[in-house]
Amino acid sequence: MPTTTILLLTAMVCCPVALAEAQAAPALMPVPREISMGTGRLRIDSSFSIGFDEVINRRLERGAARALARIAARTGLTITPRSGSNVATVRVVVRSKGEAIQTPDEDESYRLVIRPDGARLTAATAVGALRGLETLVQLVTPYGDGFVLPNVTVDDAPRFRWRGLLMDVGRHFMPPEVVKRTLDGMAAVKLNVLHWHLSEDQGFRVESRKHPRLQQMGSAGLYYTPAQIRDIVAYARDRGIRVVPEFDMPGHSTSWFVGYPEYASAPGPYAVERRFGVFEPAFDPTREETYEFLDQFVEEMAELFPDPYWHIGGDEVHPRQWNDNAKIVAFRTRRSLKDNEALQAWFNQRLSRILARHGKKMIGWDEILHPELPAGTVVQSWRGAEYLGKATGMGFASILSAPYYLDQIYPADQHYLADPLPTGHGLTPEQEALVLGGEACMWAEHVSAETVDSRIWPRLAAVAERLWSPAEVRDVADMYRRLSVVSLDLERLGLGHEAHSARMLREITGQRQNPELEELLLSTMPATFGQRGRIQKTTQLTPLTRLVDAARPDPWLRSRMLLLANDRSEPARDELSQIFRGWKALEPQIVRLADSVPLAVDGLEAARALAHLGSLGLETLDYFERGSATAQWKETARARLAELAQPQGLLRLAGVEAVTLLVNAVPQPAE
């Protein structure tokens, strides 16, 4: 990373006294490849404009109009679009419109030069210019009683060419407006692939005109029409985002067979699956009719999804139906396919030819990796980064998802520090070149349209930075400082993550004010995916209207407390002490509330545990004052922390890590 970047970041690092000012300064996310700052600034007033040197490019024109509208909303100014670049405040120069159908090879680089008398954005393609416009919007900074753009030169390009988000709309359907606002947020943090997981055991989400029983019997009425799909694909393209459809097969396919049991490997009948997990239904890879059906299906869908890639799923095929079907076993023997993996590879080869006939390249989850996998296939690693090594070792291009599962409810920093190519990755340069990027995954067992914004945002912005910015950009404290600002920018786009807890509490309790529960949720977070499933035995029918659904995965208090616990200055200890005392005071309030508000019962265990953690925190601060604590006290404290790290009901305490840091930091007396 060039030193200029480091200088900027250092200048922006937050310290208690300068908090308000630092937050007002622009916070770029993802951090650009190179940035240098000069003096002076460009004032934004209602004459602010964006103009083009080139012939009109409608996509860029719409992108510039959106950028202007956002700057107008941010500054409160009425900004009128003007034509003619010679009078524009920001001149945009692009050399080409970009690919007619965007691929991973699209040039997304741009150069943005802002000087006190005007700005210039240059890019090879319209997509690059769109990325630069997002940087421009993020650079808008309050100054005096108005807003300015700082004097900067930004030279930027992504580290990885495939930067995506998987949205699972199979387990819980997401209406078109949810998908669209997600695309707005993705564009803001420079992501470029929406991986749309459109079929699952629990639901088939696309209307097929050729095979209408797919949606009629497999969707419970919740599916996208062709018009809605075209609209979303166009909306994504307008933002430089590719849409890769996934139709998971041969497993995870129960919903297909409700209307078309004849393509399964057992006779059926089938019903849409309500449970979560791995289920037996699988396509019958031995019947020609299966491939005829899939050929027709791909032909129909290829019209709606212009992307060169088509995701076949391929994960978690249950062996039962194939093993129990004598015809399939005989087929395996006849073709000398030594196991079900070989049979799946055979299925994938057939599928790959169908896809190729309709102009599509294949991508699938890492179970599809097999010596017989057709060349040119892309492998998406979800089971662990080691599969990235295996796939690239066999010459396949790969993307990484394993460390970016948003449904797991891990904090942003954990995702952020997971690099597709970490130091000492051990891959050859050839393998390294095959790592295209990564995708965050929003699996939808435990999310609904009401909660999905809070599960995706703002954590996805941290993953987006990992995939765009130089590998050296990995200062967690600085990431959280910028994330906190960018999260509000994302809210301005219409995303509901910041308003989430208050809104959900209103909606669930039916009461306008829920101050005690709001406070509880500032200090707690949902149980992890695995914990929730085990405790609650969730199915598709489980109401997602519990207190845990109003909580947020990585509450701001968690990162703030980690900062304070690492700092341990007197002001930091004072702030921690105040938090600990607040928790103790909260417990009786929640207990009282639980008498009249049923939802508060959900928070009783967490409130009690928070009070305990508060006591332990105060005890630890006392030991700091005294100068040391015994090894025995530390041992007891760690045992208590281990218990408090467990889910309390369906919530976890956001401060356990910070208190653990504190406990570990108390000096022990020399023995």
Place this chain on the structure above:
Amino acid sequence: MPTTTILLLTAMVCCPVALAEAQAAPALMPVPREISMGTGRLRIDSSFSIGFDEVINRRLERGAARALARIAARTGLTITPRSGSNVATVRVVVRSKGEAIQTPDEDESYRLVIRPDGARLTAATAVGALRGLETLVQLVTPYGDGFVLPNVTVDDAPRFRWRGLLMDVGRHFMPPEVVKRTLDGMAAVKLNVLHWHLSEDQGFRVESRKHPRLQQMGSAGLYYTPAQIRDIVAYARDRGIRVVPEFDMPGHSTSWFVGYPEYASAPGPYAVERRFGVFEPAFDPTREETYEFLDQFVEEMAELFPDPYWHIGGDEVHPRQWNDNAKIVAFRTRRSLKDNEALQAWFNQRLSRILARHGKKMIGWDEILHPELPAGTVVQSWRGAEYLGKATGMGFASILSAPYYLDQIYPADQHYLADPLPTGHGLTPEQEALVLGGEACMWAEHVSAETVDSRIWPRLAAVAERLWSPAEVRDVADMYRRLSVVSLDLERLGLGHEAHSARMLREITGQRQNPELEELLLSTMPATFGQRGRIQKTTQLTPLTRLVDAARPDPWLRSRMLLLANDRSEPARDELSQIFRGWKALEPQIVRLADSVPLAVDGLEAARALAHLGSLGLETLDYFERGSATAQWKETARARLAELAQPQGLLRLAGVEAVTLLVNAVPQPAE
């Protein structure tokens, strides 16, 4: 009103102890014409369904799907649509699809019978059934650990046939998604007309293919495309809402003349107006070319707007251009038109014939009222209810808007109590029959897409009830109790009014938590329209990102305090005392905050005034304890209240009325 209704309302009246339970009970808004309750309830589980006896009516089918989705979101249940009415929980029977193009004559009545073993909704038309489905959704009630529908029989029909909202998108543009979510809210409270004010001095908001300079030069790029208009009109029809376009003429028409100065009454050139008020530009009513242009325009727009009515505006024509144009003066003399009003009437007659040729009936603001006004025209009264009398006296059908101006920032109860046909209205039965209903008006001088939800909602629901429910339904306390519940239902539709203050504060300050300012906004409201204009000298370019823009027009504390001040029991006085002390404690916090947060400076005057009002309130409560206060003290107190009732900066104090009530209620000692 039948006694059964009264019984239900009484049973639902809120009292302090039963608050939580009462809020959990269904709160119908608008109150139906007749409702009777039985015992028992219908349990809602995931087998809940809505079915049809009749041949499929797509509009009703979509409406039922939306109702199901809302019930699913409310209850957290996964509800699967089912076909076949014989197995449905709610059987819907309609006799007709309703009018192919909805008119004010559409039959909107319905009957909803809910019994423990199932429900039946019957209606003459699909629109009536849609209204009944909204009642059904409002009846969903928490019970035990689940949700139920109560055992009720509802016989319902609207009191007025024209129940609308005017959205001014000329002064500040509202993007399609804002219009759509407004339509969702309107449908929820059974409104049936969106009056879309599409052209103003400050902006022309529709794309014309025949006369493209209208939007190219008159809109600053902010306009609706034909596809967007068709989409919105269809969206409205799906919800039983008519869309009446307004193109204001001959005045309020500057934006037309930027691109087409030849149709104005003075040579121009013209620029889009940025100021607010009444401006000189007016169509030239003497040129044949004007009518040819308008004929072509109406022909083009009639394709997009199927409604039988077309609003011509007609308000506030400035006399200058007509008086100063010798040709126009000569025309008036030649035609024996005695004044400009007569000339406007002549223009309106020509316009009326053009409209008739394209199948449209004319509606206009009350200035168009004139003996020469073509029969069949509808007059919309905005200057006062007396114009309703005048118009109906001359035989014209009329709608009332004067008391329903949402932009004035009056509280909901003021709008609510204004009846189009108040007791003692003095109209003949013939005149009464000509009163079609009313429209709330959301003029957009001081609202943006960011703030408009908070200005429309929830107050519009109170106007909707006035126009739908029996005239006798006018208990203000009960209205606020129900409004408070329905407001959360409206939030569930995606409207931003409940989240407004917190969100706007985040967006303007750039800080996640703004507890002091949030508290200040709980007790304050924006200056009225007139006050803000005078103090701030607003124009279209005035940033709407001040503290006043984060405030809400009728904060809940206002009606709560009025209730407490009327009650004056000991618990009520305790609650008031707590509020008063809170205000005194808030002032120093806002003063401190203003050092670091620029936006807090906006709140200094209000914070100081609140502290004064708090002191006065506590003083008044003291006099209650003592038993009496002198006349002199009361006089001084009233003088202080008169000052505190003035705007403090751009905010007003929400508690002044309540304290005034208290002061007046303190007994005076016998002299």
